[in-house]
Amino acid sequence: MSEKIIKLMVCSGKNCSRKQGDDITDALKLELEAVSLENKVQVVRTACFGLCNAGPVVKVWPEGTIYTGVSPDDAAEIVNEHILKGRKVERLLYTDPATGKKIPDEKSLTSLKKQLRIVLRNCGITDPENVEDAIAHGAYLALAKVLTEMQPEDAIKIIKDSGLRGRGGGGFPTGLKWEIARKNQSDEKYVVCNADEGDPGAFMDRSVLEGDPHAVLEAMAICGYCIGSSNGLIYIRAEYPLAVQRLKIAITQAREYGLLGKNIIGTGFDFDIEIRYGAGAFVCGEETALIHSMEGLRGEPTVKPPYPAQSGFRGKPTNVNNVETFACVSPIILKGADWFSSIGTQKSKGTKVFALAGKVNNVGLIEVPMGTTLREVIFEIGGGLPKDKKFKAVQTGGPSGGCLTEKHLDTPIDFDNLVAAGSMMGSGGMIVMDEVDCMVAVAKYYLDFTVEESCGKCAPCRIGNKRLHELLEHISKGHGTRADLDRLRNMSVVIKDTSLCGLGQSSPNPVLSTLDNFMDEYIAHVDAKKCPAGKCRDLMQYLIVKENCVGCTACARVCPVNAISGERKEPHLINQSVCIKCGACYEKCKFDAIIIQ
Amino acid sequence: MKTLKSTDELVKLREDILSGKRPSDNSYPAPGRVRIRVHMGTSGIASGALDVYNFLVTELEKRNISGTVIRTGDMGYSFAEPTIEVTRAGEEPVVFGNVDTFRADEIIEKFIKNGELTDGIIPANFRTITI
Numbered sequence: 003m004s005e006k007i008i009k010l011m012v013c014s015g016k017n018c019s020r021k022q023g024d025d026i027t028d029a030l031k032l033e034l035e036a037v038s039l040e041n042k043v044q045v046v047r048t049a050c051f052g053l054c055n056a057g058p059v060v061k062v063w064p065e066g067t068i069y070t071g072v073s074p075d076d077a078a079e080i081v082n083e084h085i086l087k088g089r090k091v092e093r094l095l096y097t098d099p100a101t102g103k104k105i106p107d108e109k110s111l112t113s114l115k116k117q118l119r120i121v122l123r124n125c126g127i128t129d130p131e132n133v134e135d136a137i138a139h140g141a142y143l144a145l146a147k148v149l150t151e152m153q154p155e156d157a158i159k160i161i162k163d164s165g166l167r168g169r170g171g172g173g174f175p176t177g178l179k180w181e182i183a184r185k186n187q188s189d190e191k192y193v194v195c196n197a198d199e200g201d202p203g204a205f206m207d208r209s210v211l212e213g214d215p216h217a218v219l220e221a222m223a224i225c226g227y228c229i230g231s232s233n234g235l236i237y238i239r240a241e242y243p244l245a246v247q248r249l250k251i252a253i254t255q256a257r258e259y260g261l262l263g264k265n266i267i268g269t270g271f272d273f274d275i276e277i278r279y280g281a282g283a284f285v286c287g288e289e290t291a292l293i294h295s296m297e298g299l300r301g302e303p304t305v306k307p308p309y310p311a312q313s314g315f316r317g318k319p320t321n322v323n324n325v326e327t328f329a330c331v332s333p334i335i336l337k338g339a340d341w342f343s344s345i346g347t348q349k350s351k352g353t354k355v356f357a358l359a360g361k362v363n364n365v366g367l368i369e370v371p372m373g374t375t376l377r378e379v380i381f382e383i384g385g386g387l388p389k390d391k392k393f394k395a396v397q398t399g400g401p402s403g404g405c406l407t408e409k410h411l412d413t414p415i416d417f418d419n420l421v422a423a424g425s426m427m428g429s430g431g432m433i434v435m436d437e438v439d440c441m442v443a444v445a446k447y448y449l450d451f452t453v454e455e456s457c458g459k460c461a462p463c464r465i466g467n468k469r470l471h472e473l474l475e476h477i478s479k480g481h482g483t484r485a486d487l488d489r490l491r492n493m494s495v496v497i498k499d500t501s502l503c504g505l506g507q508s509s510p511n512p513v514l515s516t517l518d519n520f521m522d523e524y525i526a527h528v529d530a531k532k533c534p535a536g537k538c539r540d541l542m543q544y545l546i547v548k549e550n551c552v553g554c555t556a557c558a559r560v561c562p563v564n565a566i567s568g569e570r571k572e573p574h575l576i577n578q579s580v581c582i583k584c585g586a587c588y589e590k591c592k593f594d595a596i597i598i599q
Numbered sequence: 600m601k602t603l604k605s606t607d608e609l610v611k612l613r614e615d616i617l618s619g620k621r622p623s624d625n626s627y628p629a630p631g632r633v634r635i636r637v638h639m640g641t642s643g644i645a646s647g648a649l650d651v652y653n654f655l656v657t658e659l660e661k662r663n664i665s666g667t668v669i670r671t672g673d674m675g676y677s678f679a680e681p682t683i684e685v686t687r688a689g690e691e692p693v694v695f696g697n698v699d700t701f702r703a704d705e706i707i708e709k710f711i712k713n714g715e716l717t718d719g720i721i722p723a724n725f726r727t728i729t730i
């Protein structure tokens with residue numbers, strides 16, 4: 003054995019649904035002690051390798067052998083064979099189902115990994131404030147290639163053939179959009195990057211701009227060359243100060259190096275980029291409202307057509323794309339349309355970044371090929387739900403999307419499947435909910451948001467959403483009737499059909515999808531006046547179970563409104579007319595004496 | 600740096616940085632030195648990545664370890680912020696999660712100096728493309 007310490011890395015994220023890791027770790031440690039190697043070989047627990055299909059895995063570091071499907075019983079063999087004798091335990095190597103060959107190391111196993119980073123390729127890797135680090139990682143090579151070797155039409159064709167669709171929500175084919183913008187003749191045209199990112203809980207675009215701003219700048223310049231524009235504008239919310247700061251630095255550095263500005267790398271092509279700030283209104287993410295906001299007008303949408311590609315910023319043809327859409331462009335140019343279109347499903351190509359949040363262990367940003375299932379995302383990449391709570395629903399698409407349930411878990415995620423299931427891709431927020439989340443409350447939460455964010459220009463959205471919200475409020479207070487449920491649905495349909503912009507056209511989606519998938523919960527609210535999840539305050543009570551209460555007085559002391567009374571060592575009582583249902587006593591009680599009814 | 604005038608100049612600059620011929624100000628790829636990337640997007644910074652960054656910069660110098668500390672954006676591991684990636688010369692990168700200054704100290708002493716791993720490593724659980 004070399005003098006260098008060997009390590010055995012055991013995948014034992016606290017979150018792993020298979021939960022063998024700790025036992026394997028203990029078994030390995032015992033075996034090592036048995037042969038007095040505990041000081042030479044270190045066993046460490048790591049988070050998930052992303053190889054769950056082959057899990058649990060043990061990796062020998064630094065040499066890199068990966069053992070799969072390991073159980074605690076295998077510890078002896080790993081220690082005796084591999085560590086002591088230096089022979090690989092063939093039996094535990096992964097067998098490639100296609101070739102029947104054993105795979106010895108992680109590199110060839112990566113095909114099992116669910117995540118694929120195209121958009122996030124440089125996030126966490128390059129220094130966003132150093133253009134040379136970006137160049138070292140391949141930034142601006144695609145721009146150079148397009149400017150020196152291609153006609154605009156050729157580059158547009160590559161983007162078209164790649165099947166790239168807009169990641170801002172709508173999923174419009176990007177190459178086609180560029181082609182339309184190119185065909186519209188004008189003395190001036192604009193390339194706009196939509197970095198408004200208004201969905202609550204979403205932070206994909208922010209992360210890309212903070213981690214890899216040059217990817218976006220480069221793609222905007224490529225787009226400019228393709229459509230015949232020299233002016234780029236990035237519309238970003240002022241609430242993203244770090245992203246703004248890094249963008250500014252990136253733009254300055256790109257200009258210094260001759261990668262933006264006049265005569266880019268000596269090709270005679272001019273393209274420069276300015277930043278425009280948004281005040282953070284959700285509706286300003288809608289492209290026509292965004293353009294008006296940049297023009298200094300009120301951030302209100304206008305009817306399409308005319309589309310921005312015909313008449314956009316200052317009445318000139320304008321191409322609006324999302325941050326993530328732009329971030330896909332350079333790899334497509336360099337690796338080709340066929341490469342990109344080989345990833346994903348038939349109609350949705352490439353990958354999608356999601357902000358995974360809510361009741362899921364591994365909260366964070368993930369990027370998966372289109373066509374990955376919700377189950378894979380939530381239970382493998384996301385590590386399942388905390389505290390082993392039962393999965394209830396997953397919300398995709400933010401305020402424009404809907405709640406999907408158990409039965410949708412095996413649906414491959416792409417633009418069309420999500421719409422068919424009653425939700426939508428949106429920009430990529432994904433919020434996981436468990437059994438204690440009330441679906442009426444969820445619908446109400448999103449309606450709250452839309453009512454707040456509606457610009458008020460058209461009546462269905464301005465008034466209709468408010469009425470929807472009132473109805474939901476009514477139901478969650480226990481005053482609802484079955485007729486209210488019909489009213490909810492009818493009104494939702496009318497709002498969708500008659501609103502002017504995408505905000506109103508999609509705002510009833512959270513209501514409709516919860517009505518479709520969780521009707522029983524609505525019925526419990528209106529018939530039995532009960533909230534099954536125990537979330538709607540007006541439909542629940544905190545009660546003290548006499549038998550369990552030891553009279554420790556802990557609850558009485560935390561109650562902020564002194565609703566709890568009782569003598570020391572005697573069962574306590576909650577005065578329901580005073581209780582504000584904050585749940586402080588429920589959290590505090592160590593004896594399970596307080597229940598929710 | 601003077602303005603790049605052609606594709607060739609861009610490609611050459613890239614090659615010079617990668618081969619270490621051009622001492623770029625973050626010494627990519629830091630031959631023979633330990634390279635630490637501190638993931639400093641909004642999530643990382645909100646969880647304390649700036650303290651970790653400052654700690655690493657001062658402590659590497661104090662403890663006479665030759666290396667570079669680089670600020671990057673977030674990796675996306677929000678559940679384990681702040682995260683840092685450490686690459687010892689000639690080895691594959693290792694990402695550590697939930698790093699505070701206490702853990703950073705442990706990482707310097709155990710891993711950077713002696714190559715010993717600690718619990719709480721986040722393996723690269725994704726495939727990625729290279730350009």
Ligand SMILES: Cc1cc2nc3c(=O)[nH]c(=O)nc-3n(C[C@H](O)[C@H](O)[C@H](O)COP(=O)(O)O)c2cc1C
Pocket residue numbers: 167168169170171172173174176196197198199200201284285286287288289290322323324325327328429503504505
């Ligand atoms: C209410 C509303 C909000 C929107 N918010 C955003 C947003 O935050 N970011 C974004 O890129 N697109 C947003 N869009 C979509 C844009 O209107 C537009 O379709 C998109 O920026 C086009 O880029 P893409 O083709 O690259 O997706 C929103 C649309 C609506 C109706």
Ligand code: SF4
Pocket residue numbers: 285302303455456457458459460461463464501502503504505506507
């Ligand atoms: S649908 Fe709503 S947000 Fe859109 S224009 Fe009408 S009022 Fe404004």
